[in-house]
Amino acid sequence: MSVTIHVGAAAPGFAAFADYLDGERSLVQRAALSILEDAPGGAALRIEPPAGESVVWPLADVRVLPDQAGGPGIVLGRDGRDPARLILRDEDAAARLAARCPDLRPPRPGPGLWRRLGLMAAGAAGSVMVIIFVLVPLLANQLATLLPPEGEKALGDATLSQIREALSQSRAPLAVCEDADGQAALDAMVARLAAGADLPYPLQVQVLDHGMVNAFALPGGHVILFEGLIDAAEEPEEVAAVLAHEIGHVAARDPARIALRTAGSIGVLGLLLGDFAGGSVVLLLTERLIQANYTRAAETAADDFAHGLLKRAGMPPEALGAMFRRLREKHGDAKGLVAHFASHPRLADRIAAAERAGDAAAREPALTEAQWQAFRGICD
Amino acid sequence: MPLRPLEIEFAGTRGPLMRLALATSVKTVLTLGIYRFWAKTRLRRWYWSAVRPGGVPLEYAGEPLEKLMGFLIAVVFLAFYIGVVNLVLVFFSFSLLADNGTAYALSFVGLVPFWFYARYRARRYLLARTRWRGLRFGQEPGAWAYAWRALGHWAVTLLSLGLLLPRQTFWLEKFRTDRTWYGAARLEQGGRWQMLWPAMRHLLMGGALTALGLAATLVAKMAWLIVVPGAVWALAGLVYYRVHSFRILAAHKRLAGGIGFNAQPRAGRVLRIYILGNLLIAILLGVLITAVTVLAALAFAALGGLAGPEFWAALGGGGILTGVTTAAGVVFYFVIFILWGVLGHAFVTMPVLAHYAETLEIENPHRLAEVTQRPRDAFAEAEGFAEALDVGAAI
Numbered sequence: 220m221s222v223t224i225h226v227g228a229a230a231p232g233f234a235a236f237a238d239y240l241d242g243e244r245s246l247v248q249r250a251a252l253s254i255l256e257d258a259p260g261g262a263a264l265r266i267e268p269p270a271g272e273s274v275v276w277p278l279a280d281v282r283v284l285p286d287q288a289g290g291p292g293i294v295l296g297r298d299g300r301d302p303a304r305l306i307l308r309d310e311d312a313a314a315r316l317a318a319r320c321p322d323l324r325p326p327r328p329g330p331g332l333w334r335r336l337g338l339m340a341a342g343a344a345g346s347v348m349v350i351i352f353v354l355v356p357l358l359a360n361q362l363a364t365l366l367p368p369e370g371e372k373a374l375g376d377a378t379l380s381q382i383r384e385a386l387s388q389s390r391a392p393l394a395v396c397e398d399a400d401g402q403a404a405l406d407a408m409v410a411r412l413a414a415g416a417d418l419p420y421p422l423q424v425q426v427l428d429h430g431m432v433n434a435f436a437l438p439g440g441h442v443i444l445f446e447g448l449i450d451a452a453e454e455p456e457e458v459a460a461v462l463a464h465e466i467g468h469v470a471a472r473d474p475a476r477i478a479l480r481t482a483g484s485i486g487v488l489g490l491l492l493g494d495f496a497g498g499s500v501v502l503l504l505t506e507r508l509i510q511a512n513y514t515r516a517a518e519t520a521a522d523d524f525a526h527g528l529l530k531r532a533g534m535p536p537e538a539l540g541a542m543f544r545r546l547r548e549k550h551g552d553a554k555g556l557v558a559h560f561a562s563h564p565r566l567a568d569r570i571a572a573a574e575r576a577g578d579a580a581a582r583e584p585a586l587t588e589a590q591w592q593a594f595r596g597i598c599d
Numbered sequence: 600m601p602l603r604p605l606e607i608e609f610a611g612t613r614g615p616l617m618r619l620a621l622a623t624s625v626k627t628v629l630t631l632g633i634y635r636f637w638a639k640t641r642l643r644r645w646y647w648s649a650v651r652p653g654g655v656p657l658e659y660a661g662e663p664l665e666k667l668m669g670f671l672i673a674v675v676f677l678a679f680y681i682g683v684v685n686l687v688l689v690f691f692s693f694s695l696l697a698d699n700g701t702a703y704a705l706s707f708v709g710l711v712p713f714w715f716y717a718r719y720r721a722r723r724y725l726l727a728r729t730r731w732r733g734l735r736f737g738q739e740p741g742a743w744a745y746a747w748r749a750l751g752h753w754a755v756t757l758l759s760l761g762l763l764l765p766r767q768t769f770w771l772e773k774f775r776t777d778r779t780w781y782g783a784a785r786l787e788q789g790g791r792w793q794m795l796w797p798a799m800r801h802l803l804m805g806g807a808l809t810a811l812g813l814a815a816t817l818v819a820k821m822a823w824l825i826v827v828p829g830a831v832w833a834l835a836g837l838v839y840y841r842v843h844s845f846r847i848l849a850a851h852k853r854l855a856g857g858i859g860f861n862a863q864p865r866a867g868r869v870l871r872i873y874i875l876g877n878l879l880i881a882i883l884l885g886v887l888i889t890a891v892t893v894l895a896a897l898a899f900a901a902l903g904g905l906a907g908p909e910f911w912a913a914l915g916g917g918g919i920l921t922g923v924t925t926a927a928g929v930v931f932y933f934v935i936f937i938l939w940g941v942l943g944h945a946f947v948t949m950p951v952l953a954h955y956a957e958t959l960e961i962e963n964p965h966r967l968a969e970v971t972q973r974p975r976d977a978f979a980e981a982e983g984f985a986e987a988l989d990v991g992a993a994i
Binding site: 340359 | 646970
């Protein structure tokens with residue numbers, strides 16, 4: 220309650236004229252304004268239209284409409300949803316009236332709106348999470364098993380050309396390394412590994428001319444090695460181990476699953492991040508995080524598959540461990556190698572698992588020395 | 600005895616609008632976009648209050664929180680639709696057709712009805728939150744009926760190579776207008792679609808010249824010299840069509856059976872605002888970008904000369920420098936992005952709105968006094984679908 224200090228015998232009177240809109244009819248009425256000092260519940264503004272009854276607004280309820288263009292004067296309303304308005308164009312009268320009103324801030328939203336908003340935000344976030352992390356993956360897993368091999372092959376081809384374009388530094392897509400002797404050595408190694416696996420389609424293994432220490436599988440039996448990975452390997456068994464791991468993904472049809480999931484979740488993320496500037500960058504990063512989240516279990520399964528495959532082909536599973544150990548010495552655990560291994564289980568766990576897997580019954584080198592040298596020169 | 604028509608004043612000026620647009624867009628960027636619901640509300644309050652039929656400002660009574668909540672509702676619906684539908688479409692596209700272009704095309708087509716739905720809902724929300732002389736405007740529900748009609752009309756227009764555009768414009772405008780209310784008074788669209796033919800004049804001539812030029816390029820390469828002016832003419836013709844169809848449609852609208860409208864916007868004026876406004880913005884931003892680039896280069900040169908290599912080595916070499924440069928680049932990107940929006944309000948949106956307002960008159964305004972209030976339309980989802988789909992109302 221505001222305290223009014225009366226100077227002299229009488230209170231300073233407030234009198235003005237304003238356009239009154241009663242919120243009932245489309246009628247502008249020139250009304251006389253005055254202040255009732257002794258209204259019940261505190262001082263109030265009396266609005267007297269030329270015809271009809273006068274209206275009384277408690278001064279504590281009077282609000283000024285915000286963000287109004289131009290002048291002169293102000294537009295007044297009451298707190299709450301009453302559509303009645305007063306347009307007071309006399310700047311001087313507006314200032315005098317404003318000085319008498321304890322709270323002129325804009326009409327505030329009704330009670331409980333913030334709480335309702337909080338509940339809705341939580342509900343919306345929860346629903347979208349369920350859609351992205353439960354519904355879309357569930358559906359993608361089901362559909363991936365139904366996808367015919369030709370369809371999956373087409374999906375893989377499309378993805379591979381996208382990746383080659385995205386990683387390229389120039390206009391031409393990233394080159395495929397095609398040295399004949401090198402490819403022959405690679406094919407020999409792939410044939411030995413694949414003999415022990417039951418695959419839905421033939422493997423197509425290629426080397427891309429890029430320095431990244433990485434390898435990945437795509438839908439339809441594509442396995443891609445980067446040249447950087449071949450350079451980092453010290454013996455052919457290490458490359459064979461990585462290859463066996465990727466064949467594990469192919470056997471489980473993980474890439475098709477991930478591609479379908481991405482198709483579902485990327486649209487949803489685009490929607491959420493909306494028209495706000497620079498959304499696409501955030502979009503890619505977020506999508507990456509989601510994938511890292513849901514491929515961890517698949518990675519462990521692919522490791523287990525690789526151990527079996529290597530043992531059957533007469534190669535040591537711990538080569539996978541050796542490769543990882545060197546990667547860790549060079550790049551540290553779960554940091555540095557953001558590009559691909561961020562989405563993989565912790566290296567330490569994988570090294571331990573590879574060493575626990577035991578050894579092949581009879582060892583046979585993955586490649587002869589001549590084949591290994593040819594393979595290392597596949598990009599030259 | 601007919602009284603003088605009621606004229607519409609536009610009371611806005613550039614300075615306050617630019618201050619408001621600047622403050623709200625800075626906050627939008629700083630809050631990662633959440634403030635956009637407040638920004639939109641505040642700008643609409645300003646624009647609405649600048650438009651004053653008979654000296655009484657329009658009022659925009661929408662609330663930012665209801666927009667945010669509507670957006671949340673729409674996002675959940677659309678997330679389900681886009682997530683599941685996209686997935687199923689990609690699956691079928693690959694398993695049946697072995698290609699993904701079809702999937703994206705189909706999933707885009709699948710969103711088109713939603714887009715029209717969202718536009719109708721957004722208009723309903725906008726009208727429900729607009730008041731004049733204390734009375735609410737309103738629009739009846741009917742968004743799906745509108746969406747199917749819009750799809751049908753678009754199909755006909757495209758099949759007729761655009762010749763039946765007036766038919767589409769008229770019937771869709773009639774659908775919206777006949778469901779629009781001011782207080783308890785209904786608005787009606789009269790007339791017939793053929794009355795919009797004269798507005799097509801420049802669009803048809805420009806289009807014909809373009810088509811002719813394109814056909815001629817098969818014979819002689821030089822015919823490109825006809826295609827380019829033809830396309831420019833057609834583009835200007837599109838603005839002419841929008842302005843003049845607005846005039847004709849307004850002249851055939853009636854409120855409460857007797858209150859009419861006289862709209863006289865000029866296509867030349869609107870076109871001039873678009874061209875000169877955007878040109879001015881491009882020049883201002885171009886000068887700013889050049890000046891900042893030159894200053895940055897000079898600053899680097901000066902720093903390098905003053906401090907010498909030891910200074911940079913002590914700072915930790917290139918790492919810090921790269922970091923600072925990147926951060927400055929990001930900030931500068933957002934500054935340009937914000938200024939572009941602010942200048943767009945001041946030199947394009949506001950002048951166009953002012954021109955449309957100042958050239959509109961309300962006939963037989965004495966009949967307005969009979970109009971009474973309508974109940975409030977609660978409308979939980981506000982314009983959420985439009986916001987989520989980025990349907991992009993002008994303001």
